[in-house]
Amino acid sequence: MSKYDDLFTAAANEDSVFIDKGALDPLTEPDEIIARDPKEAELASILNGVNEGYLPPTVSIHGPPGTGKTLTTRRVCREFASRHSDCAVEYVNLKECRTLFSAANEILLEVAGERKKAYEGLDGIFEGIWTTLEEYPEYTILLLDEVDHIKHDSNYDVSDFFYRLLRGEGKLKRDITLSAWLISNQLIDVDLRLDSRVESAMGEESVYFGPYDMGRLDKLLHPRLEQGFRDGAVPDEVRSYGIREASKRWGDARKTISLFRNAGELANERGQARITKACIDDSLDATNKEATLEKLKALPYNCLVVLSGMAFWRDKATGEIAKSVTTSEIVDATERIRPESALGERAVRDVLRELETIGLVNTWIESRGQGGRVKKCETTFDPEWIGQALDQLKE
Numbered sequence: 001m002s003k004y005d006d007l008f009t010a011a012a013n014e015d016s017v018f019i020d021k022g023a024l025d026p027l028t029e030p031d032e033i034i035a036r037d038p039k040e041a042e043l044a045s046i047l048n049g050v051n052e053g054y055l056p057p058t059v060s061i062h063g064p065p066g067t068g069k070t071l072t073t074r075r076v077c078r079e080f081a082s083r084h085s086d087c088a089v090e091y092v093n094l095k096e097c098r099t100l101f102s103a104a105n106e107i108l109l110e111v112a113g114e115r116k117k118a119y120e121g122l123d124g125i126f127e128g129i130w131t132t133l134e135e136y137p138e139y140t141i142l143l144l145d146e147v148d149h150i151k152h153d154s155n156y157d158v159s160d161f162f163y164r165l166l167r168g169e170g171k172l173k174r175d176i177t178l179s180a181w182l183i184s185n186q187l188i189d190v191d192l193r194l195d196s197r198v199e200s201a202m203g204e205e206s207v208y209f210g211p212y213d214m215g216r217l218d219k220l221l222h223p224r225l226e227q228g229f230r231d232g233a234v235p236d237e238v239r240s241y242g243i244r245e246a247s248k249r250w251g252d253a254r255k256t257i258s259l260f261r262n263a264g265e266l267a268n269e270r271g272q273a274r275i276t277k278a279c280i281d282d283s284l285d286a287t288n289k290e291a292t293l294e295k296l297k298a299l300p301y302n303c304l305v306v307l308s309g310m311a312f313w314r315d316k317a318t319g320e321i322a323k324s325v326t327t328s329e330i331v332d333a334t335e336r337i338r339p340e341s342a343l344g345e346r347a348v349r350d351v352l353r354e355l356e357t358i359g360l361v362n363t364w365i366e367s368r369g370q371g372g373r374v375k376k377c378e379t380t381f382d383p384e385w386i387g388q389a390l391d392q393l394k395e
């Protein structure tokens, strides 16, 4: 026997709680969309416009993460297009696009299979898009996913980008019918502060995907748990407990699927034939931490500077990171940690407002008698994770 035979024998787990772990990967496309019939009907009714000679210029598909926006919208649109030769659907995810130029180039790549060079500018890219779409069926639906990730950059303005997409000269000249479906966590015209000329060019249509309640999460998880786990590995009361906690905390299908997979891994590590409530509890903490670290790592630079400033001060007695700090303490800390990117009081307040909106920080005003009033803040998660997120970003 080679050392690898021993290695693989030791790694094999005859008593694993899993029989098909792939079923517990949220990236695995399910055969069926579950518990979203009303949303599928709303989307179908908008699509039916093709039969009536009209598609809205934009449709906003919004709602919190993991609520099935992408899965449902893509599936329903594709099924529709496969039944209507006068309709084409293209899907582009804008998550990794750092500039508006690269976002437009992603769209061009999807429709034409090529990218333009920087010197051709947005004009060149949009010209390429319209020339290609001229050859397309009468109606084109462009699904733009994670559209809230695009931001103003030093060369172009988001409103300008959308104006070209909706009312570009090349498009109007060729009489192209394009319906842009904007998938995001926020209502896009509010989030991106689009100007009024763009707002008036956008459609009114919007479809909201709310968080999943317990009943829906249960239905959604049922086939995955059946397929993923051995018979009896997830006792009924543990399954209900996990689903109840997941719906209370997140209402997010992706996180709930991961919750059960992590809990199964913990049961295996602990040599248990079944998942217990303790595995769910530990997995809830781990899933929460994982999700928060992901959120932190995706934040803009100034947000990370402010959070580092919050985690700078230590409690003298315990040595732990101070639970709450004032805005001037944050300003002071940013000067000490990163003098080159230190932030003033006003900038810190703006960033704190942003962090509070996305649920990472709580702020309040504290009265100090004669000393006046100060704004205080604390993180909604363990502040030690800030350092961990920064370390992961350096890796």
Ligand SMILES: Nc1ncnc2c1ncn2[C@@H]1O[C@H](COP(=O)(O)OP(=O)(O)OP(=O)(O)O)[C@@H](O)[C@H]1O
Binding pocket: 025, 026, 027, 028, 029, 030, 032, 033, 034, 035, 036, 063, 064, 065, 066, 067, 068, 069, 070, 071, 072, 184, 185, 209, 220, 253, 254
């Ligand atoms: N109704 C559903 N039926 C079956 N599986 C679902 C359903 N909703 C979500 N899922 C599962 O959860 C995963 C995440 O869903 P999806 O990507 O559509 O969410 P989203 O709302 O677009 O999330 P985000 O805003 O984070 O992009 C899907 O890949 C799928 O595995």
